[in-house]
Amino acid sequence: MGFREYLDDIDNKGLLKKVDIEVSKKLEIAGILKQMEPTPIIFNNAKESEFRVAGNLFCTKNVIASYFKVDPNDLIPMLSNAILNSSEPEIIKNAPCQEIIEQNVDLDKLPILFHCEKDGGNYISSAVVVTRDPDYGQNLDFHRAMQFSKSKFSTRIVRGRNFHTFLEKNDELDVAFCVGNTPNIMIAAATSVEIGFDELMIANALEPIKVVKANSVDLMVPAEAEFILEGRVFKDEKHAEGPFVDLTETYDTIREEPVFEVKKITHRKNAIWQALLPGALEHKILMGMPREPTIFNKVNETGVKCLDVNVNPGGCSWLHAIVQIDKKTEEDGKKAIYGAFAGHSSCKHIFIVDKDINIYDPLSVEWAMATRFQGDTRMVVKEKEPGSSLDPSAEPGTKMTTKIGFDLTKPLVAKGKSFEIAEFPKVDIKKYFNE
Ligand SMILES: Cc1cc2nc3c(=O)[nH]c(=O)nc-3n(C[C@H](O)[C@H](O)[C@H](O)COP(=O)(O)O)c2cc1C
Known part of the structure; x- marks a missing residue:
């Protein structure tokens, strides 16, 4: 599908918003796009130009997956x-x-x-x-x-x-x-x-x-x-x-x-x-998404089974990666950390989680950190390595940075409390309330 056909397609589906009044290329169009993110917009009347402008077109993995007619899980x-x-x-x-x-x-x-x-x-x-x-x-x-x-x-x-x-x-x-x-x-x-x-x-x-x-x-x-x-x-x-x-x-x-x-x-x-708004969702998706397969493949090369990777927008879609593994041995978490850094050398923090954690939900990942992680035994600190020049906290001019891998997986054998999320009873909720 070409760019033009794509715009027609989302227009036919009612997904493309149109701005018909005159708008300026100076600050106004970017402001509208940012405020409306991730809604795709076409500007039919740019003040300083005979040409139209379209933006916010590919801001999420769901949109990109639907462009390719695949499930988001199939993108990697x-x-x-x-x-x-x-x-x-x-x-x-x-x-x-x-x-x-x-x-x-x-x-x-x-x-x-x-x-x-x-x-x-x-x-x-x-x-x-x-x-x-x-x-x-x-x-x-x-x-x-x-x-x-x-x-x-x-x-x-x-x-x-x-x-x-x-x-x-x-x-x-x-x-x-x-x-x-x-x-x-x-x-x-x-x-x-x-x-x-x-x-x-x-x-x-x-x-x-x-x-x-x-x-x-x-x-x-x-x-x-x-x-x-x-x-x-x-x-x-x-x-x-x-x-x-x-x-x-x-x-x-x-x-x-x-x-x-x-x-x-x-x-x-x-x-x-x-x-394409700089620093916004679309920029982030395009930067982070192509790193997910390289991390996925490098983790698998360590012998640890990688299930999924999210180079998530909260980490600027560049500095953080959440890696889901099927843990089989106690060493798998650390092996996966090294594999993930090999797959994306600009990454600063890697979080390894089990298959019961939703890597697309920051609360779920934080929960794993809160309940399954101990800083003295489950952390890999790589002091002063070349990282990303984009990180404002990296050493200016040299991009030297401290990288950390967090193994948030639960131990294979629980020695004290259980690590499982307790299940509440499933009920047919409609039975209990009058609409
Ligand atoms: C939206 C977007 C903007 C980018 N802007 C720049 C840029 O201004 N300068 C740059 O060197 N890389 C920029 N990059 C990164 C590279 O173009 C990108 O990582 C690419 O894979 C590098 O290709 P190469 O491995 O063929 O050199 C940008 C990436 C994206 C997705």
Whole structure:
């Protein structure tokens, strides 16, 4: 299903809210989206642009699961399977994303949102970025980009990302920032796989896609995207980037980041700009969800049976993971902690729970901590290791952090009180009350 078809589909189901009055890309659209989160909204009358804007489209796992027509529990195996069985997308010549080829580049004509009061500028936050290295081939990832002229952005490129490796190697890179994508493409772009693996093949395995050669650069881009911003990123031409809200909902600092010069814009007829609120649910889901299969697989590799993983929004969908295991030996909890850290090295706190705990209910996890955990024997402390640069409490500049694993599983043999939740009698409640 393309982006457009998806909007039609949720509109037909009555799930898409419409704002028809004029709204500004400066603060207003982001404010409405945040207040209405997770309701999908289309803005039909953006003040500063001829284009419509849609946002809050894929804010929850339930929405993403219903897009793929699977149960939320099937998302981890679905993504693992797509990575293992990736496949080449179909290449086409006439693509919707190239219906209109703009003759001049003027970024002011696009509804690039100014999200929060202290932001450094208008930001693209939803773009899937395609680039290519002569040896490794194509790569997909996300890079926010702050507009600072009619044709230029500064774009945040975290060290260690494949894009960063490519740029260090090549000094300049052709890029395509693709806006208006469906979850198969967005999840694939957010997945970290070995360098040289074109994530469009993961997107295609999740749901078949078509790709087309970009208009002015030698890159294959999703044919049904709404907008393609083509151009070049320069390693040594830098510009201030920030402040901007990051995943933790706190402000990221201003840095000198590489310039992205837009040389060509292509788009669909009546194109719709995709908004994605920084630090909000949709951003969190896209960051955390692709880490769940990697944690799941690494825990299983330790010999402990992993049942489910939740990289939960309360932990910024990045810094915490709750891992459910089928405990068979007393060592399983600690083994699972080490496995989980191996599956997501940016994670700071790992919580291992039994199968009777609901990993999607923070109260249930807290209950396990309150009743099954002892700090002196059930905790693994990994002092000062490289963690996440996003964590405001990590050592500034070095991302060094203390990681902790909490084994919240109950002992296999209870020596004192029972660890089981007492069952109350089940009754037919309707019998007792007059409606
Ligand atoms: C919505 C969203 C925004 C992101 N923004 C950035 C960003 O601005 N800079 C960056 O380096 N990574 C950003 N990321 C993270 C990476 O793009 C992502 O983790 C990706 O998997 C890295 O791909 P790679 O392993 O191919 O390098 C973002 C991820 C998401 C989901």
